Amino acid sequence: MPGVPTRxxxxxxxxxxxxxxxxxxxxxxxxxxxFASLLPPASRVLDLGCGNGRNFAPFGDLGHTxxxxxxxRGLLLRAAAKVGSRRLVHGxxxxxxxxxxxxxxxxxxxxxxxxxxxxxxxxxxEEVVRVLRPHGxxxxxxxxxxxxxxAGVGDADVDxxxxxxxxxxxxxxxxxxxxxxxxxxxxxxxxxxxxxxxxGDNHVVLASR
Numbered sequence: 001m002p003g004v005p006t007r008x009x010x011x012x013x014x015x016x017x018x019x020x021x022x023x024x025x026x027x028x029x030x031x032x033x034x035f036a037s038l039l040p041p042a043s044r045v046l047d048l049g050c051g052n053g054r055n056f057a058p059f060g061d062l063g064h065t066x067x068x069x070x071x072x073r074g075l076l077l078r079a080a081a082k083v084g085s086r087r088l089v090h091g092x093x094x095x096x097x098x099x100x101x102x103x104x105x106x107x108x109x110x111x112x113x114x115x116x117x118x119x120x121x122x123x124x125x126e127e128v129v130r131v132l133r134p135h136g137x138x139x140x141x142x143x144x145x146x147x148x149x150x151a152g153v154g155d156a157d158v159d160x161x162x163x164x165x166x167x168x169x170x171x172x173x174x175x176x177x178x179x180x181x182x183x184x185x186x187x188x189x190x191x192x193x194x195x196x197x198x199x200g201d202n203h204v205v206l207a208s209r
Contacts, residue, residue, distance in 0.1 A: 004116045004157055007092065010173050011071040014051075017162045017170050018074030022052040029109050031204050033058045035139040038206075043104035046131065048093060048124075049111020053079030056087075059107075067103075069096070094123040098131045105137045110202070112182075113142040113174050116157070121175070125189040132209045138191060140205040145176035147201045177203050 005013075014021065036058040039045070043064045047055055050068030052075050059066045069089045070076050076088050091097045093108075093115065106128045115121045128138055145156055156178065159171040182203045183196040191207040198204070 005173050007071065007094075007116065007120065010114055010116065011073075013162075013170050013172055014072035015074035017164065017172075018052070018072060018078055020164060021075065021162070022078040025052055025054050028055045028058050029141070031139060031141060031199055031202075032107065032109055035105070035107060035137070035206070036062050036064065039064060039105050039137060044102070045105045045107055046096075046098070046103045048096075048106055048108040048128065049114070050079055050088070051075045051111075053082040053088075055107065055109065056083050064105075069093070094120050094127060096127045096131055100130050101133045103131050103136065104133055105139075106132060107139050109139060109141045110143075112140060113177060114172070115175065116173055121185060122189065125185055125191070129189050129191060129209060134209060136209045138186070138205075138207045138209070140182055140186060140207070141199070141202045142177040142182050143174055144198060144201055144203050145178045145181075147176075150176060179203070 032055045045059050045064050045066045047066055047068040050070050056066050067087055068079055069091045071092055073090055076090055079088055112121055112124060156176045158174050160174055162170045162172055182205050183193050186193055186205050186207045193205055193207045195206040
């Protein structure tokens with residue numbers, strides 16, 4: 001692919017497609033529902049890369065408190081329409097605006113694969129560890145390199161086009177994770193990996209501090 005975009009450029013792309021993206025993403029991920037069921041009662045959860053707020057409901061339904069963070073203001077506006085703005089934070093995953101050991105769980109689904117460099121992905125997991133309380137739980141997921149649609153693609157960094165209804169094409173950056181790459185990233189940051197598996201097109205890791 002041509003030059004790798006910055007985080008700001010990636011955020012701008014999601015701002016551009018926020019309305020259409022929101023309309024197409026309405027249900028929680030299956031792994032989100034599993035994760036919510038595994039948490040201790042009344043857990044405080046950080047939804048890191050919360051997007052349009054599609055994953056809040058499973059946590060609230062089980063009595064957990066959720067704070068969502070995203071870098072896209074456009075997606076946060078859509079999330080606010082669902083869950084209210086008081087539960088949302090505009091921020092950067094590599095520098096979380098939270099004190100150490102302040103959340104019981106971090107839910108980071110379909111977000112880390114949008115970070116454009118290995119250093120930024122590593123820093124994000126280190127930030128996750130920093131804000132987690134001892135024994136806190138983490139769910140990570142990212143697109144798998146091994147998806148059939150990417151057969152023959154040699155580079156793990158790709159642009160996936162979003163075709164808008166007005167005909168414009170907006171590129172979205174993805175880093176495709178190879179088998180065991182997400183697990184290795186979690187382990188290298190000091191997390192204990194409890195389970196790692198493939199869920200559809202995603203690699204998924206359940207870990208704890």
